[in-house]
Amino acid sequence: MTRRSVVVVDDHAMFRTGVKAELAAHPDRVEVLGEAEDVDQAVAAVTRLRPEVVLLDVHLPGGGGAEVMRRVGARQPETRFLALSVSDAAEDVIGTIRAGARGYVTKTITGPELVSAIDRVAGGDAVFSPRLAGFVLDAFAGSIEVAQVDEDLDRLTEREREVMRLIARGYAYKEVASALFISIKTVETHVSSVLRKLQLSSRHELTRWATDRRLL
Numbered sequence: 001m002t003r004r005s006v007v008v009v010d011d012h013a014m015f016r017t018g019v020k021a022e023l024a025a026h027p028d029r030v031e032v033l034g035e036a037e038d039v040d041q042a043v044a045a046v047t048r049l050r051p052e053v054v055l056l057d058v059h060l061p062g063g064g065g066a067e068v069m070r071r072v073g074a075r076q077p078e079t080r081f082l083a084l085s086v087s088d089a090a091e092d093v094i095g096t097i098r099a100g101a102r103g104y105v106t107k108t109i110t111g112p113e114l115v116s117a118i119d120r121v122a123g124g125d126a127v128f129s130p131r132l133a134g135f136v137l138d139a140f141a142g143s144i145e146v147a148q149v150d151e152d153l154d155r156l157t158e159r160e161r162e163v164m165r166l167i168a169r170g171y172a173y174k175e176v177a178s179a180l181f182i183s184i185k186t187v188e189t190h191v192s193s194v195l196r197k198l199q200l201s202s203r204h205e206l207t208r209w210a211t212d213r214r215l216l
Contacts, residue, residue: 003028004122007049008035009042009068010057010084012181015107019055019084022111029115037061042068051079052122055114056101058085058092059158066099073100082121084109086179089165091153093132103127155197163190167203168210 006023010016016035023030033049036042039062046054046068054072056065069081083096083104093104102121105114106129117127153161159180166176173187180187191203200206 002119002122003031004053004118005031005033005049005051006053006055006118007033007042007045007051008055009037009045009060009065010035010055011037011060013037014181019114022114023118025111026115030118039063039067039071043071046072046079047076050076053118054079054081055084055118056081058083058087058096059162064158065096065101069100080121080124082117082127084114087162087165088129088132089161093128104132105129106132156194160190160194160197163187164194164206165210167191167194168207170207 008016008019008023010019016037020032020035023032033051034045036045037060039060042054042056042060054068056068058065060068065081065083065085072079073081081101083093083101084107085092085096085104086107087093088106096104102124103117103126105117105127109117109129120127156164159182162180163176166179171179173184173191176182176187177184195201195206198206198209200209
């Protein structure tokens, strides 16, 4: 069985630690060469270490996962990118695949599933969490108007988008804070900002807004 080399890129240290611990349970199948927490660190690490697969968060300081792929992909085509994100929104999935990722899985994935996804991506397959594959098919079939969704979301910062999706799904502020590693007060600030920017007045309206745009 082939042992795959990996670099883990995520701006949350606790999450990187958890991923590395999960992968360390499969030393015969995966070797973690390094890690990074922002775009510049990721580009440097991937260029230096030349892993087979980069586990890449979509939202990163310095330009996001797409910027990492833009700066590395053309000159290092042997390295493949697998998005590993808390977001399962259509525009994130589609945008990330268009930027060059070979797969997209959410952070609810189990350790063994992640090891399998890494192996498949390294071998040239495209890998998606089951629900996300439909987004990609719909986008390339033309049934999702990505440009329209992007225009609406341009008003929000990346962090506000993450908070918006979780709140719209019915998460409590405490649950959002735990999922995103931020304080409850910060969640409240982001929610107020999201509602103001989108000209909405309640969580109910936010859920309807997100549902209409297939963001949940």
